[in-house]
Amino acid sequence: SQTIHQWPATLVQPVGSPLSLECTVEGTSNPNLYWYRQAAGRGLQLLFYSVGIGQISSEVPQNLSASRPQDRQFILSSKKLLLSDSGFYLCAWSLQGRGEKLFFGSGTQLSVL
Amino acid sequence: AQSVSQHNHHVILSEAASLELGCNYSYGGTVNLFWYVQYPGQHLQLLLKYFSGDPLVKGIKGFEAEFIKSKFSFNLRKPSVQWSDTAEYFCAVKPANAGGTSYGKLTFGQGTILTVHP
Numbered sequence: 001s002q003t004i005h006q007w008p009a010t011l012v013q014p015v016g017s018p019l020s021l022e023c024t025v026e027g028t029s030n031p032n033l034y035w036y037r038q039a040a041g042r043g044l045q046l047l048f049y050s051v052g053i054g055q056i057s058s059e060v061p062q063n064l065s066a067s068r069p070q071d072r073q074f075i076l077s078s079k080k081l082l083l084s085d086s087g088f089y090l091c092a093w094s095l096q097g098r099g100e101k102l103f104f105g106s107g108t109q110l111s112v113l
Numbered sequence: 114a115q116s117v118s119q120h121n122h123h124v125i126l127s128e129a130a131s132l133e134l135g136c137n138y139s140y141g142g143t144v145n146l147f148w149y150v151q152y153p154g155q156h157l158q159l160l161l162k163y164f165s166g167d168p169l170v171k172g173i174k175g176f177e178a179e180f181i182k183s184k185f186s187f188n189l190r191k192p193s194v195q196w197s198d199t200a201e202y203f204c205a206v207k208p209a210n211a212g213g214t215s216y217g218k219l220t221f222g223q224g225t226i227l228t229v230h231p
């Protein structure tokens with residue numbers, strides 16, 4: 001069966017520090033991968049998606065970047081965090097061609113202070 | 114671009130009460146519609162979805178949703194809630210027939226927290 005792992009669960013970082021959130025998927029090959037963010041009082045917003053290794057599409061301009069160094073690994077990064085980067089970050093995957101059903105990770109609560 | 118609005122931030126009910134969570138979207142074309150649910154301590158998961166056909170769709174755990182195209186709505190309902198339905202519910206929309214890299218590019222509402230008291 002397929003599983004998705006996302007870590008850490010919570011993170012408190014000072015403004016200006018770097019960020020690295022990691023997500024891995026097991027039990028499937030060549031998935032579509034996504035990073036979503038939920039800011040306080042707002043809906044889930046798609047940040048990045050990837051249909052293959054090294055292929056990253058950004059949905060909104062921001063202080064963050066994503067990378068996919070391996071087929072089932074998706075990393076969300078920042079060189080210098082801003083206060084506005086605080087939020088709940090969710091990694092998700094879907095089967096190629098079956099993107100209507102997303103499988104979400106457990107999320108990372110990021111607080112930038 | 115599409116957008117989704119969920120009317121209630123927090124709904125509190127007693128067991129056996131009926132539930133209706135509102136969801137409205139804005140988009141000029143055909144859409145696929147979804148309800149996702151996140152139970153305490155669990156991952157966000159798909160509750161039900163509408164692609165085409167019968168506008169009344171049934172999901173897991175006795176939930177259903179009705180797509181009313183003229184009202185741009187996709188409200189979630191359950192005749193009799195249980196304590197175990199306590200969770201956060203998200204409505205989402207995706208342009209229909211979006212192929213390739215558009216898959217999975219859902220736009221979510223703000224979420225509605227449902228608390229059911231025993």
